[in-house]
Amino acid sequence: MKFIVIGITDHPHPFFPPEVQDIINRGHVFSGGRRHHVIVAPLLPEGAEWMDDRATELLYNKVTDGSLKHIVTDVTMAAAGIRKGALERLGIEVHCYINDPRTKQIANLPSLTGEGSGERPSITRSQAAMQLAAEEYPDALYVVGNAPTALFEICDLVRKGKLHPAGIIAAPVGFVHVCESKHAVKTLRDIPKIIVEGRKGGSNLAATLVNAILTYDDAAQLRPGRDL
Numbered sequence: 681m682k683f684i685v686i687g688i689t690d691h692p693h694p695f696f697p698p699e700v701q702d703i704i705n706r707g708h709v710f711s712g713g714r715r716h717h718v719i720v721a722p723l724l725p726e727g728a729e730w731m732d733d734r735a736t737e738l739l740y741n742k743v744t745d746g747s748l749k750h751i752v753t754d755v756t757m758a759a760a761g762i763r764k765g766a767l768e769r770l771g772i773e774v775h776c777y778i779n780d781p782r783t784k785q786i787a788n789l790p791s792l793t794g795e796g797s798g799e800r801p802s803i804t805r806s807q808a809a810m811q812l813a814a815e816e817y818p819d820a821l822y823v824v825g826n827a828p829t830a831l832f833e834i835c836d837l838v839r840k841g842k843l844h845p846a847g848i849i850a851a852p853v854g855f856v857h858v859c860e861s862k863h864a865v866k867t868l869r870d871i872p873k874i875i876v877e878g879r880k881g882g883s884n885l886a887a888t889l890v891n892a893i894l895t896y897d898d899a900a901q902l903r904p905g906r907d908l
Contacts, residue, residue, distance in 0.1 A: 736896060738847070739847045740897070743896075747846065748772065748819075748820075748821055748847075749771065750772065751773070752777070752817055754806055754810075754826050754827045755825065755827070757826070757884070758887050759887075766895060766907040777808075783812060787804060787807070788802055806827035807829050807833040810843075811837070818842065818843050818844050819845065819846055821846045821848075821849070822848050823848075824848075825849075825853070825881060828852045830852075831862065832857070832861050847874075848865055848868070848871055849886050849889050850873060850874070850881075851875075851876040851886040853879065858881070862875050862876075862877065
């Protein structure tokens with residue numbers, strides 16, 4: 681599989697050299713924002729798939745139309761950084777299950793493999809927290825700033841049909857399975873997602889990204905910081 685980046689100018693009818701047009705003709709999946717789609721759509725081969733990258737705008741639209749009412753975070757630090765004024769103004773609740781007594785109980789219970797009589801190791805608290813969240817708020821915005829295992833669990837729950845998140849913010853930081861967990865989220869094509877690439881991230885950054893969604897129109901309305 682190859683990924684090719686093509687630069688596009690602001691001109692409504694950009695000129696593509698024959699070599700670039702040949703690449704477009706042989707492509708299968710294309711990604712870009714609304715402006716890119718308007719420019720490139722007439723040039724796409726029949727049957728090509730377009731992946732919209734307007735995740736922030738799409739999630740903000742869900743906030744304004746009232747379909748996004750819950751946010752689930754992997755750790756309390758991420759929850760603490762989300763603007764309380766914005767949450768109150770928009771009627772959105774934040775939930776974190778990492779310290780829920782049920783989470784610890786689930787994480788400590790060994791699970792059968794489904795075949796044979798052996799047992800597998802207990803799951804992590806972050807995985808258990810996502811399982812609980814999926815049962816109670818399957819349509820929430822899921823925000824991960826610390827635990828890669830939480831992202832892996834989210835992906836697994838989505839594939840099993842147990843979770844239908846409004847969106848995913850993937851921003852765990854560190855070394856162990858961090859990049860792999862973010863790559864796993866990329867495979868969920870129909871879900872708006874914001875991914876902090878590489879090993880960078882953290883709960884503070886995850887909360888900042890949520891705040892950017894909640895206050896998406898503040899600059900246009902000249903009301904920066906109204907929820908502080």
